[in-house]
Ligand SMILES: NC(=O)NC(NC(N)=O)C(=O)[O-]
Ligand SMILES: [Zn+2]
């Protein structure tokens with residue numbers, strides 16, 4: 517369903533200044549209401565009943581029945597620039613985000629070279645991002661052994677919080693932490709209101725090495741059993757209760773860890789948890805031999821685990837749904853030999869998150885306000901983006917996503933180079949066959965003007981003051 521047919525009188529030249537956005541379906545917290553969203557100097561200044569705006573008609577964008585809601589915030593994105601830009605850079609990552617209705621991404625501290633583990637490395641990262649962002653970008657700092665002296669300075673420099681690994685991260689320059697490192701990091705962070713994110717898997721020292729055919733997905737899955745996550749989550753929950761520092765479990769893959777998190781929350785631990793689109797969309801039973809583009813850590817597990825994750829979200833036991841967009845160049849995925857043990861662990865889904873989630877959520881009893889809570893407001897709270905001073909967010913002030921949740925399912929079409937350029941096979945082999953809701957447009961705001969980015973072909977509507985044809989907004 518194209519924007520035009522469903523929208524009202526779109527009598528505004530895209531890329532112009534807007535003072536009102538009118539819709540019959542504006543998602544505001546738990547409600548969906550007909551409203552006029554009033555914009556003053558690029559910020560939402562008021563929300564009036566539908567039709568009540570006194571703004572000029574030329575600056576009115578009436579999107580009819582299309583849904584308008586806060587842009588998606590994805591707090592788990594690996595943008596590997598500088599250093600591994602060929603895996604993913606800011607230009608492609610933020611174009612892909614805009615193509616999928618995501619208006620803020622929070623960039624993980626690893627896979628770029630250098631990793632964001634010192635203030636100086638953070639400044640290198642910021643330098644690399646400037647001038648390439650099509651949506652807003654905030655940044656996580658990294659906790660690794662012996663860098664606790666860098667934590668407060670990184671916080672003061674503007675990172676949104678911190679991330680650490682409890683198991684090999686896959687890149688040598690970001691070593692995982694041991695318990696003693698966590699005690700020093702948590703002591704540093706006590707009282708700062710910051711947050712520490714955990715890749716929660718612990719090496720299984722007791723287990724016998726898994727042998728067998730490395731092209732069989734089952735062998736890889738057996739090598740990373742649920743109890744590696746359960747043991748890690750138990751350790752995080754204990755630390756969280758001990759230090760009362762906000763802790764967040766990233767990419768929860770196993771539902772078996774959920775009772776621990778629920779119990780810790782009840783005991784007063786400031787702990788939250790996310791799961792990802794691939795754990796909610798894919799299941800182990802359907803992963804063919806050698807299909808290493810499905811490899812991620814922790815692994816995609818079985819169908820019944822996937823159903824348990826969906827139930828946990830419905831019951832409010834999982835706080836948010838994110839991408840864990842972790843791309844690499846196709847050669848690193850060992851597509852030729854199909855060796856799951858050797859292949860890079862990471863799945864690219866940034867552009868497709870909202871479509872993937874809504875495609876299943878809409879038939880599982882979720883409402884649009886649920887989507888906004890799970891994919892915008894809760895992630896915003898995680899990263900303290902709701903106005904905490906000091907968190908650096910660069911890019912343009914991207915605000916809203918406009919879409920048609922009732923659109924016929926269509927084959928997901930990679931609109932931006934992020935999925936196509938870097939992982940041509942992976943993007944399509946993994947998601948190309950998925951039919952899902954397509955996002956119509958993302959409203960981004962730049963230098964006094966709103967730009968509606970229709971997705972599909974991701975046409976960047978130039979703002980009148982952008983120097984060259986597809987200049988980045990920032
Ligand atoms: N270095 C990575 O990007 N790792 C990521 N890889 C995955 N998830 O397979 C992650 O989030 O752990
Ligand atoms: Zn991880």
Ligand SMILES: [Zn+2]
Pocket residue numbers: 592594624840841842
């Ligand atoms: Zn990750």
